[in-house]
Amino acid sequence: MLQIRDLRVKFETRNGPVDAVRGINLDLARGETLGIVGESGSGKSVTAFSVLRILDEGGQIIAGDLVYGGINLTAADETAMNDIRGREISMVFQNPRAALNPIRKIGQQIEDVLRQHSLATRQDARSKAIKALEEVQIKDAAARYHAYPFELSGGMCQRIVIALALACQPQLLIADEPTTGLDVTTQKTVMDLIQNLAKDRGMSVLLITHDLGLAGQYCNRLLVMKDGEVVETGAPAKLTKEATHAYTKKLVAATPNKGKALHDLILGGAAVPVPDQGEVLLSVRNVTKTYAGKSGPVEALRGISFDVRKGGCLGLVGESGSGKSTLSSIIARLQDATSGEIKFEGRSLNDTPAARFASDPRRSEIQMVFQDATDSLNPRHTAAQSIMEPMRHLTKITASDRNARVHELAAQVGLPAALLSRLPHQLSGGQKARVGIARALAVNPNLLILDEPTAALDVSIQALVLNLLADLRHRLNLTYVFVSHDLAVVQMLCDTALVMRSGECVEYGPTDAVLSGPKSPYTQELIAAMPQPRP
Amino acid sequence: MSPRTRMIGARLLQAIPVVIGVVVITFVLTRALPGDPAVYFAGDAADEASIQQVRETLGLDKPLPQQFVRYVGDLVVGDWGNSLSTGQPVLADISRRLPASLELTLIALILSCAIAIPLGVLAATKPGSWRDHVCRVFVTAGVSLPTFFTGILLIYIFYYLLDIAPSPLGRLDFMFIEPDRITGFYLIDSALAGDWDTFGAAAKQLILPACTMAIFTLAPIARMTRAAMLQALSSDFIRTARAAGLGRRKILMGYALRNALLPVVTTLGMVFSFALGANVLVEKVFAWPGIGSYAVDALVASDYAAVQGFVLAMALLFVALNLIIDLTYAIIDPRIGFDGA
């Protein structure tokens, strides 16, 4: 049904032309679900945009043929393309809330598409739009017709985007990272919805994703892309079991799933020893946090208690809004708790208010690695300046010795010294993550709080960073509090797990026990949503 | 109470301290003006005793806080003092002249929006192109022209050289009689009276000053439109619309522009302030009988009640206008009053 032959796409950028896609071939049959898997910069999204010819400014198809049902899409004019877009081929995007017009009722947005393709008249547009909403299993669709995107949850918005894409009964659906940014439990419902709709309508699906596990679960066939080229293609089972290309092997290894150990993520990785656990280093008792929200007080934390022993690693697991980030910033003394007690090495931590903790001698003992490496580096500071910053205030290292220490730290986290003079936007995601880790280690802390340090990274980079963290923990005898939404990652790194939901602790215990015998239904749900190894 | 009503309520409450502040600043400014108002009010022939008497009747011998209380009390009952130069109550003077200024400013703003918004859209559809650069240079040149200079230049070209504009003196050529006062806007009043000759004459008088002011206000509107359009066009929802096959026109006008207009509406408040300020100069150049020229004359004559009345009227007008703009915004943007908006 869709044939791509030797597609080449070029982008004009400030640093000269970049070949985003370099000659890929692809065939998609009617009713088939094909997954394109690749990490950022692999050209998978560009390929998808090329099919609909909606490349961003500066992007251009320079060669190749895109043939859909006998029509050559590369040669079609804009009018012809507009008849195909939405009518024959539709697309679903990541970040569903931003993908909808913020100031137009969702029902009207669906009507716009129906009217554009002359599938509805002024009279029956509304009823057809409501019908489209019902088809994506939106309850009370007639009332939802009048909703604006900001009034709906992320998962709900994604259903609306799907309803909009499928309103005109297209033959091919391109889903570009449709679940990225959604909570794990929502991810599954969205993917199941797409799968069922495709089956019912005999529709083909092109699923673009970075997640090999997800693609393996829902696709008939996979296509692995790297640097604008297809490196391997085949059935999911075959690819995961007997990949031939080195990159595919690396990707398969790096994808976390239930039962994997940390060193399994890297091909030929050696097991990292775990430090011996000592006395209780950090003790948290009944910590609560209440914010003054716009509509009354918001209870972000409702009495959390746990202990972390020296050399241990606690995993704080929860979805967005669970309060895990609030808790981590309270432990890091960036925020004050409303009530409760935090002790560090037996002494109370929260007798010094967060506002004055900067000058507390224990400031250098507790450091943090942040979620978004881009956001956590000052855009005006070079990597070296960022790493040096804590030393200037928290240690007595002289200015001349600081440089040597920066180089030492860079070597420790595996950051090439040549990159130290770069600004954050000149570094890749993995490099920025390493700068963030080096900065946190600069003042020899005891306790490191890791707030989703790998959430924004590609899986192959995540594998390296996780192993680096485990290695540093062993070598420097560090204690970790590791915050994550990903149970699979926690299972590999942490000895203790604490599952949070709406500011409450729903499960707390040794990681193995939590995974093998979850008591709360919520933990069971999370475990069910974990990618499973293929039988 | 819905979040929206709460937001509107909060916005109304916010205006109160601003109004109080405006009254205080006006009071302080006028007390600081050079010259003793008592001397002016007493007249040229007054001796020391009668000046002192005037001072007492005006309450100028009292301490400042007391003067302020009296001042506020007078304002509330509508006693804004008498103008020295015209001998009329200031409030009457201002309400008579205000429509002239408003008519000029509003026509200028409408003209300006009609040109600047399409220019901004045009520039945003091809950023970095020669079209974009030309638009940018054009509107920047407009805002770089001092209004008093543009006015003089237009008079020189269209009145002196080409002789197609009427003489730049006031709102109506002396051959015509003022239309019956209904709104005070000559265009509307003459249209209501069905007097199209007068309408045409008033429009002719309006064209040059309105153009002068419009040229000055093009830049902020065009700049904001361009920026907001660029942001809207690079949004994810535009890509969704493109992928759904919506037509170019629908995407540009229906989706992008509607989103882009929201920030433009907020800019209009700022532009209005700009225009009212520029109004003072434009009115002086075109001998326009609005409150701007009234204020300049009063300032030169140290006519302090008139200056105070003018500044106060302008500020109150502007507070009211911003309130209207914000409330309009609240009505057209469904997200207002909700978290994250």
Added chain:
Amino acid sequence: MSLSSPQSFAGHVGYVLRQNPVTLIAFSLLAGLIFCAVLGPLLTPYDPLASSDAILQPPSGAHWFGTDHLGRDVFSRVIVATRLDMTISIGAVALSFVAGSILGCVAGYWGGWFDAIISRGLDMIMAFPLFVLAMGIVAALGNTVENVIYATAVINTPFYARVVRAEVNIRRYAGFVQAAKLAGNSDLRVVAMHIFPNALPPMMVQVSLNMGWAVLNAAGLSFIGLGVRPPTPEWGIMVAEGANYIISGEWWLALFPGLWLMLAVFTFNLLGDGLRDIVDPKQRR
């Protein structure tokens, strides 16, 4: 992108200038204006204040811009006025930049009551049509160049304060700000050394717009008889004086100072995008 080597600051400036022809023109014009402002009287063929018998002469080889009603050389007056007008605009913008930055940082970072009081105070200033407020301030304080600078600074301050407040506020909880606190920086240092520098790019656009606007205000005030007084050469006064002669056809009295004034404002206004790109580290390769 990350494979190319970092670019030097000078290289970056060069790139910004090459990339945008309008910016290149603006910077060249600025260099010209600064040249006139610094050298001023050394460049002019006549004494700007000296009257002569050659009154109301149209432009000629001897008097490029003609002469005025007192026989003074318009060209010399226009050039000499550059220094005064530039001083007013740079002085006013510098004052309001500093005041606005401090107010904006306090309101944006600490929020709460500070924010409420500062924001309402700024609203009050903005509630006046700003030119009118400047008129009032100069009239109240007295007709001097310094007072024109103060008045212009007062009406410019809210713009900076608002930009800085918004920029500081969005970065208040940014990761790098939290990291700076973890590194032992006090709140004051965090604001001054980590957050504020990141607000510079959008402020540069404001600086350029306000410099132009400051010149226009100063000239406008002189035009209605406030601020700078004759016979001091100043563009606004010259246009005001020239306006009386335009009806009788002596166009050059008002035209040349007006055009020069426009050129200066134009230059300032066009600088914005270039200045922003220069101080924005993200634009560097």
